[in-house]
Amino acid sequence: MWANLPRILTLVVRGFVLTLAVLTAVVVIRTVTFPSYQTSPPECKTTDPDFIPADEERLARFTSAIQFQTVSYERGVGTPQELAKFVRFIQKSFPTVHSSPMVRRDVVGNYSLLYRVEGSDASLQPYMLASHLDVVPITEEANWEAPPFSGQLKDGYIYGRGTIDAKHSLMGSLEALEFLLSRRHQPKRTLYLAFGHDEETGGHFGAKVIGDVLTQRGEKIAFILDEGSPVGDGLAPGVSKLLALVSVAEKGFLQLRLEVNEEGGHASMPRSESAIGILSKAISKLEDNPHPNMFGTGPEARMMEYVATEMTLPYRILASNLWLFSPLVAWVYSRKPQTNAFARTTTALTRFNAGVKDNVISPEAVAVIDHRIHPMSSVEEVMEFDRKVINDPRVKLNVINNRPPSPTSPYGKDSPTYMMLQETIQQIYPDALVTPTFMVANTDTRHYLNLSSAIYRFNPYVMTPSDLPRFHGVNERISVQNYERVMNFYYHLIVNMDKPLELKRHGHEDEL
Ligand SMILES: CCCCCCCC/C=C\CCCCCCCC(=O)N[C@@H](Cc1c[nH]c2ccccc12)C(=O)O
Ligand SMILES: [Zn+2]
Ligand SMILES: [Zn+2]
Secondary structure, eight states: TTTHHHHHHHHHHHHHHHHHHHHHHHHHHHHHHHOOOOOOOOOOOOSSSOOOOOOOHHHHHHHHHHOOBBHHHHBBBBOOOHHHHHHHHHHHHHHHHHHOTTTEEEEEEETTEEEEESSSSSTTTOOOEEESSSSSOOOGGGGGOTTTOOOEEEEEESSSTTTTTTTHHHHHHHHHOOOOHHOOOOOOSOOOEEEEOGGGTTSSSTTTHHHHHHHTTTOOOOEEEEEEEEEEOOTTTTOOOEEEEEEEEEEEEEEEEEEEEEOOEESSOOOOOOHHHHHHHHHHHHHHOOOOOOOOOOOHHHHHHHHHSSSOOHHHHHTTTHHHHHHHHHHHHHHHHHHHHHHHHHEEEEEEOOSSSSSOOOEEEEEEEEEEEOTTHHHOOOHHHHHHHOTTTTSSSEEEEEOOOOOOOOOOOTOHHHHHHHHHHHHTTTOOOEEEEEESSOOOOGGTTTTEEEEEEEEEEEEEGGGGGGTTTOOEEEEEEHHHHHOOOOOOHHHHSSSSSEEETTTTTEEO
């Protein structure tokens, strides 16, 4: 046995070296031959004579839109007077849209707006552009560089709540429609514009009702585009070009109220455990035990494939060989909040309340957890995981609100709507890569799921990592250049939707 040891060791080492050599060869071959999913941009650029300039008049309209304080606070608690004023302002600001015989406008659920622009070809399925009228409340007002409802123009940026979420797309799509209609353009395909008034609190009285109205009309929609992920500049690891992130799916959510009820009493005679202490331990366990990293199992894996050939070298090797490096990429993604959101179901502790007086032991402690559920997981799985982690029957878990992850919309060369969207993005951003991904937050589209199987979430503006905290945060702003891109994106999209959407399958051509 001992005499054979050198021979055995040699064989083991040889086996190891051989395996390594084969793996390296496969990795190199796959990296070099990995297919490119990117297509060259179409001819038409934004240098067209029809380009919509962000001139003084349009910027003034956008500034005014920001000045309406259309804040949503809680479900059913908003700012009805501001909404009503904003709706009147919209009507006054886009006279051609509001006087055209081609346009029908319905006010739905008191303040939400549903426009139907009649296309000349009734055989084509309509499509829908969505946004919302409301905004989230202001935080840390003192830290804003310009007053949050001023719409002030400063150093090439328009500041204010709603500039990126989402009055840019509401005003931008209306500007594009006004521009087209005032040039006597009648679209071939019927177009809906849907603007909910309470998206920021779940859309229960706005988008939900719009969805019901369209369902009652028996409407089927060819595709829906709502707010969503942006054109990233430096957002994705290993990608140096601009990356247009088109969300073809959306995470689910589960909002839980955690409650502990124990005996209260005089602070001079505490028991060994209190409601506050028990709940704190539960919360702390949830934060210490994140949900499993699922990177590579859902649409995020496609995102890596779509950009693999364009990545800087170490990342190119990783992305072309997810069969081997998926765990390593999963780890890289888990390191930053904005990429971690793509890797797993996230756990955010959003409320923590207990106690009424310094010398009274609180009999009750309450916390709220906001989970965003990875597309490959489920509400039940998340609930089960939390129960196991907390492992304490004294902590009651009550569901406030939940939704499973959305279905995935078609994408890639087999999907004419996705390709049309990609082409439109490339008209505005000729050098950008375009990739399918999923939305880490939620949108009004959850109320439109039965209207269309092709639902996309995309914001046609550029965002850098330092811009991300401006979402729902301080100093929300949009550059004039980005607002101009937004208007022109919608303009090109409306024009492109008049071209036939052909589905090329096995030599047949079907029209949607
Ligand atoms: C590898 C690529 C990295 C890319 C990084 C980052 C991309 C992400 C960029 C932007 C994300 C922007 C998110 C915009 C979200 C706008 C929508 C929104 O705010 N939705 C609310 C909706 C909501 C309101 N009330 C409830 C209740 C329950 C669920 C949802 C909501 C939200 O999601 O909270
Ligand atoms: Zn929004
Ligand atoms: Zn928002």
